[in-house]
Amino acid sequence: MAKVSASQNTVELSFTHSVATLVKHHFPALPSRGLDHLADATLVSQPLTLFDVNGQPLFHDYALSREGSVVGTIRTAANRSLGSPVISITHTAPGWTPERALRLATESLHAKEAKSIIQDWQLVVYAYPKVGIRLHFKLPGKKQAQSQIFDVASGDAVASSREPDHQFTQYSLLDSLKPSEIAARRKLFAKAEAHIQQLKAAEPALFVPSQPTTQAVLAKVSVSVIQLGIRQGLVLLSPYCPNSPIGLTHYSQITNYFCVPASAQMLMEHYGWNYTQNQIATAMGTSAAQGGTNGTGLTSGFASLTHNSLPLSFDNGGTRDQQFQDAINEISANRPLFTQVPHHYRVCVGYSENLLEVLFLELGLSQMLYIYDPWPWNTDLCQGGAIYWESWATSPVMWFGIVRHA
Secondary structure (H helix, E strand, O other): OOOOOHHHHEOOHHHHHHHHHHHHHOHHHOOOOOHHHHOOOEEOOOOEEEEEOOOOEEEEEEEEEEOOEEEEEEEEEOEHHHOOOEEEEEOOOOOOOHHHHHHHHHHHHHHHOOOOEEEEEEEEEEEOOEEEEEEEEEOOOOOOOEEEEEEOOOOOEOEOOOOOOOOOEOOOHHHHOOHHHHHHHHHHHHHHHHHHHHHHHHOHHHHOOOOOOOHHHHHHOOOOOOOOOEEEEEOEOOOOOOOOOEOOOOOOOOOOOOHHHHHHHHHHHHOOOOOOHHHHHHHHOOEOOOOEOOHHHHHHHHHHHOOOOOOEEEOOOOOHHHHHHHHHHHHHOOOOEEEEEOOEEEEEEEEEEEOOOHHHHHHOOOEEEEEEEOOOOOOOOOOOOEEEEEEOOOOOOOEEEEEOOO
16 A cells, blocks of 8 residues: 555645534534533634644644633644544633743753754644644754754653653654554545535535524534434532532643642542642652653552552553443543543543434544643643543543542
């Protein structure tokens, strides 16, 4: 089979804008927490393009704004190898801006290399979903240009460790995809492209961002959103009380490498154990030198802090279907979960599933996880982080950490 070039994998802005517009018009019909608050937001016409560490376009982030402030983001795939057009829908402010990220990165670079001359920069996803800014620069007396990635929130230089437990390092999401799956992923993406072109011809109103979407318009679409067959669950307050609001306080990590302590803080608090991130980090042996928390430190620290009352186990990752069912089972039992993606930890507090709608399946919205992400970093643990619905079709979740009473 002929190798597909990077340019053939690149998705045009016109298509991702159509995807973002279509998704936003369906917010009133999506039974997902937080999205109803975005229905009246304005979708920007020009997205931020985020690149993979390997240099290929990866995501197009379309901001949703209200009264001049960004209140959410629709993240779409800028690369066909991902397989599905929609990556995630965030209903919180991003916690960083390109302008501030460039300033912080420049300050960090000049603190180390005062005479460096910046030639170019680009936004990169250095460890999904974490975003950095890559500076290309030259040093006096050096012919070869150099580059370094800096975290957009902290401005600190990102490491390049290959240790799996390092939580402040970089890797290529695209290069981590299994080669045997790429052809199938591209085929799925092509089906979604063809379907959306058909919808644009049949119902052009669905692709006009300023056009208000009514249920009557949605009903005309042959594969419109129907509430039948939808399953959804959210973690409620602990202990479980009928009709109580969603539980868990969302915290951000207070250092670049504290994603494990921050995630553990959210999980433990759900069960009545209240610790600071520094206390958790000490118990888990978290350190900047090793880039965060290793697996042994996570399990032993979790056990010691909860007096062995909350054993932490892991799903076996047998199949993707089994993993998603694990998430359904745990959320339905009112138990939040750790989620590990390469070099990063988060908390899953909900799920949504709709397997009947062809459009949802093709867009990547048929199965979604509700994520409390401690990144972006912030010294004020109540100000940073992100909350979003993540497509299971493109999620690089490696395993779920399951917490249950002993």
